[in-house]
Amino acid sequence: MDISDLKLYNQKKTMENVNLLMFKRIAGTKGEIKALNYIQKELNKENIENNIESFKWAKTIKNLARATTIFVVSTSILYEALILSNIFWIMIILDLVFIVIIYILFINLSSVTPLILIGKKKSSKNIIAKIKAVDKKPKQPLIIFSAHYDSISSIYPYNSKKYFNLIVSIIGFPYIITTLLFSAWSLLIHFFDFFNNDLYATLLDKSIDFSYVSFIFLMISFIIILFNRERSESLGSIDNASGVSILIELAKILNTNPLKQIDIIFLWCGAEEWGLWGSKQFCARHFNELNEEYDLDKSYNINIDMVGTRIGLVNKTGIIKKKSSNEKLINILEASAKRLKIPLKIYNLAIEPRSDHISFRSFAKIANKQMETCC
Structure with a gap:
């Protein structure tokens, strides 16, 4: 099948899908279920085989992020009080608690399998459709198209929250390391007079001065992050009814015109x-079967998110040295866009946007496969 010979873009129906999905779709609510039912109804009209998988989730990352912010601010308040009370060594215990919180947060951010549910447990669903290749052979490549169908809005813009979190990280982590160092030092003073010297006193005074400055910035970030409330006003047309609609229409096209030797999986993710x-749960459940059935070294995940802001792809990411994890896929998509005369911009970013392709990349890394992902 030559992809350029197909009528790929049904503008009227695509926009109709977006308009019909423009309602509140907060994860775990009736709105999310309504969106799920709409997707399934559209697939069933075309006799596209699909199934729904339920999973549990919680606001783990948000709760841990808030706990981290509260902890950093609280320790900055206690800092001088503990010094004056000559019980500064207690900071060791507090810092170790903080390290555990950060570790759990890191695991939940980076792991394919969501190990810990912190907070009220809620339910959501993924809907999965599979279109088989015309010629079925062992270990064929696979393409997974993904898009999340839940929506959310908050008081503060995404970029503002990102910068506030960055402030907490830049100030908070050095602050915790400093307090841990002086806590250990003060503990040694109780046993060895050698450590009670002028250097310790000078550095301790400087750290107290730093605590005053950091406290101001931390309190501002604390107020913004802690009291940020999610709202249900967003109708989510761009994020991500647009991506959902594109996947629906693409599934219809490929159901009528399946690829010759590549299976296609369409995944509409909940609670993104x-x-x-949703994508983490999909990867956790289907890791073994996908690895056994397909050649993941030649497979791809193409994640569709926020169509309408720009037509572009994330290529390289990194703060110091930017790395690409999708060089082959980017080249393929660039060539296709050029052939179809679609303007396409490639982005190199310091911080990669978090979307469902990250779950598939982690999945590929665990499987020790070269499966490429893009968003």
């Missing part, structure tokens, strides 16, 4: 806005 829960 709360930590990529």
Whole structure:
């Protein structure tokens, strides 16, 4: 099949899908279920085989992020009080608690399998459709198209929250390391007089001065992050009814015109806005079967998110050295866009946007496969 010979873009129906999905779709609510039912109804009209998988999720990342912010601010308040009370060594215990919180947060951000549910447990669903290749052979490549169908809005813009979190990280982590160092030092003073010297006193005074400055910035970030409330006003047309609609129409085209030797999986993910829960659950459940059935070294995940802001692809990411994890896929998509005369911009970013392709990349890494992903 030559993809350029097909009528790929049914503008009227695509926009109709978006308009019909423009309602509140907060994960775990009736709105999300309504969106799920709409997707399934559209697939059933075309006799596209599909199934729904339920999973549990919680606001783990948000709760841990808030706990981290509260902890950093609280320790900055206690800092001088503990010094004056000559019980500064207690900071060791507090810092170790903080390290555990950060570790759990990191695991939930980076792991394919969501190990810990912190907070009220809620339910959501993924809907999965599979279109088989014309010629079925062992270990064929696979393409997974993904898009989340839940929506969310908050008081503060995404970029603002990102910068506030960055402030907490830049100030908070050095602050915790400093307090841990002086806590250990003060503990040694109780046993060895050698450590009670002028250097310790000088550095301790400087750290107290730093605590005053950091406290101001931390309190501002604390107020913004802690009291940020999610709202249900967003109708989510761009994020991500647009991506959902494109996948629906693409599934219809490929159901009529299946690829010759490549299976296609369409995945509409739930609860993406709360930590990529849908894609993580999909990867956790189907890891072994996909690895056994397909050649993942030649497979791809193409994640569709926020169509309408720009037509572009994330290529390289990194703060110091930017790396690409999808060089082959980017080249293929660039060539296709050029052939179809679609303007396409490639982005190199310091911080990669969090979307469901990250789950598939982690999945590929665990499988020790070269499966490429893009968003």
